[in-house]
Amino acid sequence: MTGSTPQSPILEIRDLCIDAVAPGVPARRLVEDLSLTVAVGEVLGIVGESGSGKSLSAFAVARLLPDSIRVSGGSVHLGGQRIDDLDEGAMRGLRGGRIGFVFQDPLSSFNPVRSIGSILIESIRRHQGLDRKAARALAVEMLSRMRLPARSVDAYPHQLSGGQRQRAMIALALANGPDLLIADEPTTALDPTIQLQILALLKQQTADRASILITHDFSVAAAICDRIAVMHRGRLVETGLAAALLAHPQHDYTRDLLRHARLGGEAS
Amino acid sequence: MVRLLTWVRDFAFLLVATMTVLFFLVRLAGDPAIMLAGPDATPAQLDAVRHAYGFDRGLFEQYLIFALHLLRLDFGASLVDGTPALAKVLETFPASLYLAVMAMGLNLAVSIPVGAWLGQAQGGAARRVAHGILSVMQGFPGFVLALLLVNVFAVGLEWLPAVGYAGPASWVLPVISVASFLAPKLIRVIEANATAAYRSHYVRTAVAIGAGPRTILWRHVMPNALLGAAAVVGAEFAFMVTGLVVIETIFAWPGIGWLLVRSTLNLDFPVVQAIVFIIVIAVFLTNAATEAVQVRLDPRLRGPGAAGGGHG
Numbered sequence: 001m002t003g004s005t006p007q008s009p010i011l012e013i014r015d016l017c018i019d020a021v022a023p024g025v026p027a028r029r030l031v032e033d034l035s036l037t038v039a040v041g042e043v044l045g046i047v048g049e050s051g052s053g054k055s056l057s058a059f060a061v062a063r064l065l066p067d068s069i070r071v072s073g074g075s076v077h078l079g080g081q082r083i084d085d086l087d088e089g090a091m092r093g094l095r096g097g098r099i100g101f102v103f104q105d106p107l108s109s110f111n112p113v114r115s116i117g118s119i120l121i122e123s124i125r126r127h128q129g130l131d132r133k134a135a136r137a138l139a140v141e142m143l144s145r146m147r148l149p150a151r152s153v154d155a156y157p158h159q160l161s162g163g164q165r166q167r168a169m170i171a172l173a174l175a176n177g178p179d180l181l182i183a184d185e186p187t188t189a190l191d192p193t194i195q196l197q198i199l200a201l202l203k204q205q206t207a208d209r210a211s212i213l214i215t216h217d218f219s220v221a222a223a224i225c226d227r228i229a230v231m232h233r234g235r236l237v238e239t240g241l242a243a244a245l246l247a248h249p250q251h252d253y254t255r256d257l258l259r260h261a262r263l264g265g266e267a268s
Numbered sequence: 269m270v271r272l273l274t275w276v277r278d279f280a281f282l283l284v285a286t287m288t289v290l291f292f293l294v295r296l297a298g299d300p301a302i303m304l305a306g307p308d309a310t311p312a313q314l315d316a317v318r319h320a321y322g323f324d325r326g327l328f329e330q331y332l333i334f335a336l337h338l339l340r341l342d343f344g345a346s347l348v349d350g351t352p353a354l355a356k357v358l359e360t361f362p363a364s365l366y367l368a369v370m371a372m373g374l375n376l377a378v379s380i381p382v383g384a385w386l387g388q389a390q391g392g393a394a395r396r397v398a399h400g401i402l403s404v405m406q407g408f409p410g411f412v413l414a415l416l417l418v419n420v421f422a423v424g425l426e427w428l429p430a431v432g433y434a435g436p437a438s439w440v441l442p443v444i445s446v447a448s449f450l451a452p453k454l455i456r457v458i459e460a461n462a463t464a465a466y467r468s469h470y471v472r473t474a475v476a477i478g479a480g481p482r483t484i485l486w487r488h489v490m491p492n493a494l495l496g497a498a499a500v501v502g503a504e505f506a507f508m509v510t511g512l513v514v515i516e517t518i519f520a521w522p523g524i525g526w527l528l529v530r531s532t533l534n535l536d537f538p539v540v541q542a543i544v545f546i547i548v549i550a551v552f553l554t555n556a557a558t559e560a561v562q563v564r565l566d567p568r569l570r571g572p573g574a575a576g577g578g579h580g
Contacts, residue, residue, distance in 0.1 A: 064476055067389070089480075096477030103476075108469040113491045113566060122487070123477035156567040172477065 009037035010079055010179050010210035011061065017073035018056050018065075018234075027072065031057050031234040034074070038180070038210035043203070045213045045225030045242065047257070053234040054214050058182045062099045063091055079179055097127040100173030102183040102202070106165035110157035116143070116168045117153030120175055127176040142171040146201060163194035167201060174205055181211040187220060199223050218261040222246055230254045279552055286548045287338060290541060291331055299323075300347055300535040321347070334541075343545070344538040348531075353538035357524060357546050363433055364516070364523030365550075368508035370439060371446035375504070378447065379454040383497075384490055386455065387462020388481075402452045410449035411514045417441050418518070431520040442519045446512060450504050457500045461493035468492075495565045502558025509550040 018031035031053040038044045046054040060071050061078075076084040083094060095101075103109040110116065120139035124130055130138065140150045146167040157165055166186060173181060183202060187195035202213070203224040215221050221228050222242060229239040230253065238251040249255045301317040302309070309317070318324040322333065337344065343353040386395055418441060422430030429438045465471060466489060474488040516525035524543050531539040563569045 062476070064472065092478040092480055094478070095475065096479075101473075101476040103469060103473065105469060109473045111470040111473070111488055111492070112568060113495060114470075114488070115567075119473070119477070122479070122483075126478050158568050172473075 009039045011038040012077040015074035018060055019070050019072040020068060021070050022068060034236055036229055038212060040210060041207055043206050043211045043213055043225045045221035045228040046231060047215055047218060047221050047228055048231035049216060052231040054231045055184050058212050058214050062095045096123045097176050098178050099180045100178035102169050102173045102186045104185040105189045106169045107157055112157055116155050120172055124175050142175050146171045162190050166190060166198050179209050181209055184214045218258055283548055290544050291334055294537050294540055298535050303535045304347055343542040346539050347536045348534050353542040356539055357542040360522050360524050360527045361546055363521060367442055367523060370443045372505055374443055374447035375450040375454060379451050379458060383455045383458025384462055384485060386459040402455060406452040410445060411518060413448055414445035414515055414518045417445060433522050442515055442521055445515055454500055457497050458493050461496040462489050465489040465492045498562050498565060502554060506551045506554040509554060510547050
């Protein structure tokens with residue numbers, strides 16, 4: 001699919017601004033005039049250091065932000081529909097429905113006292129209105145698609161390994177067939193050998209939808225991304241096709257990041 | 269099986285240790301013969317009383333006799349009225365248990381919703397007022413509130429009886445007094461746990477699957493908040509079954525706290541020993557029940573289990 005036919009983007013972010021707000025203090029700009037698009041079947045990597053605003057920008061699409069952080073400008077369109085001005089109820093319909101999330105640490109991201117299946121079933125019933133039995137069957141199917149045994153539907157997070165938990169997290173993100181998949185550092189908390197499995201699994205799920213992979217690690221981005229956007233201090237510094245950007249970085253900051261990534265790679 | 273055996277062993281050890289310490293402690297408290305024979309008794313009469321009750325034997329011999337009787341659950345007769353001590357205690361224990369159960373019920377009915385409400389977003393005038401009230405209540409001795417309630421509702425308004433143990437109307441003031449003593453602590457624990465849960469990654473996941481505020485509170489936040497509160501609930505209940513001495517005395521509530529005070533003042537050793545025996549059992553059972561509830565609430569305490577299968 002990679003860039004073959006020009007497609008209209010599923011996700012279109014225009015001039016997005018994000019501020020940190022606190023009572024009695026002037027708002028502090030965290031992300032400035034960010035514009036991005038992601039098309040069907042495309043995987044966009046957003047690469048940057050921690051604090052560059054890459055996770056905030058992606059979470060802002062579904063307004064999945066702490067109370068102290070606000071979107072203060074710009075627009076977000078999903079499938080041609082403007083979504084940044086939706087009310088909270090309508091936005092809840094998108095979260096977990098048309099927009100699926102994979103988080104960095106699957107252990108802390110699953111409720112310790114709820115079974116994996118109960119979270120999946122809750123999400124499936126909320127968005128697809130299935131009865132309990134049908135939702136459970138779909139949950140088992142999603143888990144087995146992520147190569148988890150059917151009985152893991154009744155498992156609690158602590159009973160699974162790190163890799164299994166992240167596969168369950170991907171199953172949760174995809175349970176309702178989202179148009180947009182947002183994965184925030186999905187392999188950072190995992191063992192190196194598991195990282196590749198998870199990336200491969202993610203890549204398999206990107207054909208029918210737009211995907212965003214947030215990472216600080218160019219090698220992760222290089223593994224599965226079609227295009228890469230580099231962010232630094234809340235601004236987009238460079239964006240381009242993955243192969244071209246990695247071979248011929250245009251911006252000094254990108255070159256720095258790449259050099260450090262290569263040094264890190266040699267050191268380890 | 270092994271679990272049950274260690275449980276029985278711990279229980280037996282606790283009972284033996286408590287009863288032994290207690291035996292020697294109460295005998296330091298004073299000479300019951302003086303109490304029994306009356307202030308005008310002659311030395312000869314005192315000796316006769318001591319001999320009749322076996323107080324003239326060696327302390328260790330008395331202890332052995334006590335221990336042998338204990339094996340048959342025989343605590344002897346009350347020195348005050350001659351009725352069997354254990355029967356006397358078992359007669360009063362239900363009153364204490366009812367008070368404890370009712371007060372805990374009210375405590376939970378108030379603390380869970382209030383703790384949940386306070387644990388949602390911080391700030392706001394109503395929450396500040398609630399925090400102020402909690403601080404005052406925490407610093408307020410339970411018996412002061414009890415006396416205040418008696419003054420207003422029993423003496424002043426004459427709506428409710430001040431003392432006694434006869435029907436629902438007489439339960440209201442004691443139950444409210446005890447519950448209002450327990451609630452501030454439980455509310456604060458639930459609030460703190462809920463606040464921590466709201467900041468957790470798993471609540472972010474709940475938001476990310478489209479859950480609304482009510483679902484997030486009751487299905488994602490509160491199961492975790494109550495888990496941490498279970499230990500407090502258990503400790504509060506254990507505290508209550510040891511006898512609410514002050515409250516039972518104020519309201520003339522015929523429970524073991526009330527009996528303990530009277531028996532101690534009368535140097536009624538057999539009854540004191542039987543009370544402590546029952547309290548030890550009640551506290552032990554409360555702790556066991558608390559543990560069972562925690563295991564029920566927290567899957568992590570149930571061991572790794574087989575649901576997940578191997579690692580990889």
